[in-house]
Amino acid sequence: MDFLKSAVASAIAKGSSFPFSLSDRVDIGDSIWTLHNGTKRDDGSACSVFTFDLAANKSRAPLARNAIRKSRTLRHPGVIKVFDTIETETNLYIVTERVAPLEWQVKRRSLSEETTKWGLYGVSSTLKFINEDASSVHGAVRAASVYTSESGEWKLGGFDILSSMKEDDAIIYTYGNLVPDSHRYTPPEVVKGGWDVIKRHPLAAVDAYGLGILIFEVFNGHFSGGDQAGKTTNIPPSMQQSYKRLCTANPKLRLSPAHFVEQGKKHGGFFQTSLIRLTEDMESLGLKSDAEREEFINELDTLSDDFPEDFFKMKVLPELLKSVEFGGGGPKVLSATLKIGSKLSADEFNAKLTPVIVRLFSNPDRALRVCLLDNLPLMIDNLSQKVVNDKIFPPMTSGFTDVAPVVREQTVKAVLSVINKLSDRVINGELLKFLARTANDEQPGIRTNTTICLGRIAKNLSQGTRSKVLIAAFTRAIRDPFVHARNAGLLALSATIDVFTEEDCAGKILPAICPALLDKEKLIRDQANKTLDLYIQRVRKFGNTMADTILPQTTPAEPNKADTSGARIGTSSDKSWAGWAISSFTNKLAAADGEIEPTAASKSAETEATRSASVPRPAKSSPSTQLELPKETTPRPAAQPLGRSLSDRPVPVVQHEADEGDDVFDAWGAMDDDDNEDDSFSAAVASPKPSSPDPFANKPTAKPFDDGGEPDFAGWLAAKNQSKAKKPLPKGLSKVASTNTAPTKSTVAAAKPRTTTPAKTIDTKPKDEDEDDGWGAWD
CATH class of the missing domain: 1.25.40 (Serine Threonine Protein Phosphatase 5, Tetratricopeptide repeat)
Structure with missing residues (x-):
């Protein structure tokens, strides 16, 4: 039946004329009111609605109407705040701030002593206001009359019999006994003489007794009757004396709520x-x-x-x-x-x-x-991420450039807090620019914290930025003069090893760690060894997964071809310190089939030594053929004989051999150019100066060595095109200053490769096997 009444009241309250809407019902025990949680229609804020059914409680209707009247007029921070009161033909409504019954916490015994004292202080102060300032008597002070607001404050309600002692027909005299459970909470003098007896006693005596019962309830959880009043079970020792005076049977000796507050506020009192x-x-x-x-x-x-x-x-x-x-x-x-x-x-x-x-x-x-x-x-x-990106991080960036070091340092530390709320664009753009600035800060502590910060946010950096930025930052930190900055760089490298590729580990990071192995500080040396071990283990593990070689497989040399130099310079089976180098050189000679072939007819050693490498090899025809080449063919130099000693052979034998040498120099970096000054090969290919008085003695007879010994085809073709008008000297010879006539015998003879005896005679004959061939260091 009560459920149906509540449902009807709720349906009525949901009508458009009410400024609130009802939701679930709240249990408040024995009371003439029904409490519902509600919502205000104007702003959607939470509220509570006390409802009274007039048809079901006609006898207690005066109590409900008195509560509405007193709620409108009584204003105090310790009193439930009332928003509105509504009266209809069937129901009464009191719309208040959102509250909850204190009895819930009392029954659960969930109140701490500190919170209980704080709540009792609020209720006592409110009763002091009601008794002294409003000259009124509450008459029903108990745990059921106290509620807790959303702020946790204790608010006094239950104004059913609240009466002003200035009124002769106060409702408390007539309807005081209609309050639910009044027999348990009524003071002993009222039990004996009725409510009219309060006129002959102090005004605050009734509420003081009720305050004592409230203290017992909140510390013990339940009050069963008047025989428990004054008992000090679970009451704090500092409050026991004053509590007993509240519950004394003689109303004239009772301590009023105002005096109770005063004693509690004394130095060392229970309200301090x-x-x-x-x-x-x-x-x-x-x-x-x-x-x-x-x-x-x-x-x-x-x-x-x-x-x-x-x-x-x-x-x-x-x-x-x-x-x-x-x-x-x-x-x-x-x-x-x-x-x-x-x-x-x-x-x-x-x-x-x-x-x-x-x-x-x-x-x-x-x-x-x-x-x-x-x-x-x-x-x-x-x-939210939007708030951090748009409203907090932009003003926060001014801290990176602040003149106060403490602001810069705290800003760097704060990056770790906001990093997960920043967008990728901000992280990899603006943030890294500011961290690059603090990484070079004049304060060593800020540089150290920047390195630590980068190590912590490494996973938030983009893939393209991560490796480049972190390697540069951490390797720079290893060279920092501040010991803790160096240590931070090594620790950061250890923590972020997974973000680098194996190529970066071997080529960039390991070379940067090695100098720290001999750092002056033992702390750095120890950490460098630990970090080095981590990276070496990773590089070695990756190296074990790589292929043995990426070079294409070559066909081995035929066994019937003799290796004339193997006995002298070593073979592939040589296991000495330099055996691998000599065997590689031997294999190149053996594999050079088609490039160097032995010839039966070779010229004398003197002619080969004196001929410049860049001058065309002279043919066996008449002198005229040496000046004017046939149209059908282009002369090529004859192959070098293989029978000569290696030391007598000119350097530019095959063009790709010189290119291979250039790659070796590039791989090893810049070499010392001074080693070429005493090279016997350079002296052998240099142009000798004739000793006879030749009209062309002071002129160079060949181009500088820049084409690997190939003939100057362009010069020969130019000479051929001009031969009909004039017959100039072949390219590479000196011009005759005074004549332009047809070639004479001396001129034709001069066109031949010069065989005059040089000023310094060079022995180009093959050396004996026992003589030093210039490779002594490799024998």
């Missing part, structure tokens, strides 16, 4: 707690001096986690935010604010703290900025 002092000082926080504000914050820091979180969220936090943003609260107040804010849900944080934090990041006060950066880990989870 951190939470109560915080509540009193909070409202005047913006008006306090710096010393008083610091004392307040120190008091706030001492509060333990079992204090009501809702109170800090709803009451303390807004006041702290006002003090920080407008009252000059400073970083200490901000730290306390963010500590409380860390306990908010994401929606509450975004609604209450995010706008203030965004504005504070643009504040030029360095102390506030440093405090914000220090506390970023507490609030970053509640900040």
Whole structure:
């Protein structure tokens, strides 16, 4: 039946004429009211709705109407805040702030002693106001008349028989006994003489007795009857004496709520707690001096986690935010604010703290900025990625270039907190630019922290940026003069080994680590050895997976071809220190089939030695054929005989041999050019100067060595085209200064390769096998 009544009341409340809507019902035990959670239609905020069914409780209707009247007129912070009251033909409604029955926590015994004292202090102060300022008597003080608000504060309700003692027809005299469970909570003098007896006793005597019962309930969980009044079970020792005076049977000896508060506020009294002092000082926080504000914050820091979180969220936090943003609260107040804010849900944080934090990041006060950066880990989870990217990181970047080192250092440390909320574009662009700046900071600690920061955010960098940036940063850190910066670089390399390729490990990182093996600090040497071992193990592991060679397989030389030099310079089976080098050279000679062939007819050693490598080899025809070549063919130099000694053979035998030598020099880097000054091969191919008085003695007879000994075909062709008009001297010879006539015998003779005796005779004959051939170091 009660369910149907509640459903009907809810349906009526959902009508368009009501400024609220009802939801679930809240159990409040024995009461003339039914409590529902509700929502205000105008702004969607939460509220509570007390409903009274007139048809079902006609006898108690005067109590409900008295509660509505007193709720409208009685205003106090300790009283439930009323938004609206509505009366219909069937129901009465009191719309209040969202509250919950205190009895829930009392029955669960979930109240701490500190919170209980704080709540009792609020109720006692409210009763003091009702008794002294309003000259009224509540008449029904108990746990069922107290509610907790969203901020966790204890609010006094249950104004069913609240009466002013200035009224002769006060409702308490007539309807006091209609309150549910009145027989358990009624004072002993009222039980004996009725409610009229309160006129002859102190005004606060009834409420003082009810306050004593409330104290017993909140510390013990249940009150069964008057025989328990005054018992000190579970009552804090500091409160027991005053509690007993509240519950005394003689109303004239009872301690009033006002005196109870006064005794508790004495030095060392039971109401001298951190939470109560915080509540009193909070409202005047913006008006306090710096010393008083610091004392307040120190008091706030001492509060333990079992204090009501809702109170800090709803009451303390807004006041702290006002003090920080407008009252000059400073970083200490901000730290306390963010500590409380860390306990908010994401929606509450975004609604209450995010706008203030965004504005504070643009504040030029360095102390506030440093405090914000220090506390970023507490609030970053509640900040959205868009807010961090668009509103927090841009003003935060000014810290990278701030003149104060502490701001720069804290900004670098704060990167670790915001890195997961930054976009890839910001990380790989703007952020890396600022970290490159701090990596070269004048402060060694900032350089060290930058290296640590890069090592921690390595996984957030893009694939294309990661290797290039990290290798440059860490290898530079290894060379830093600050010992801890060097150590940070080595540790970062160890931690980020997986982000580098094996080629980078072997070619860039290992060479950078090696100098640290001989660092002057043992700390660096030890860490360098550990880091080196990690990278060597990885490179070796990768090397074991590589192919043996990438060179194409070559056909071995035919066995019937004799190796004339094998007996002298070694074979492939030679296992000496230089055997691999000699055998490779021998294999090249053996494989050069088609390039160097032995010839039966070879010219004398003197002619081969004196002929320049770049002058065309003379043919066996008449002198005229040497001056004018046939049109059909182009002469090529004859192959060098293989029978000559290796030391007598000119260097540019085959063109690709010279190219191969260039690659070797390139692979080994710059060589010493001084070694070529005493080279016997260079002397052998140099142009000798004739000793006879030749008209061409002072002229060069050949081009400089730059084409591997190939004939100058271009010069010969040019001479052929001009032979009809004139017959100039072949290219490579000196011009005759005075004549242009036809060639004479002397001229034709001069056109031949010169065989005159040079100033310095060079022995080009084959050496005997026993003589030194210039390879003595390799024998």
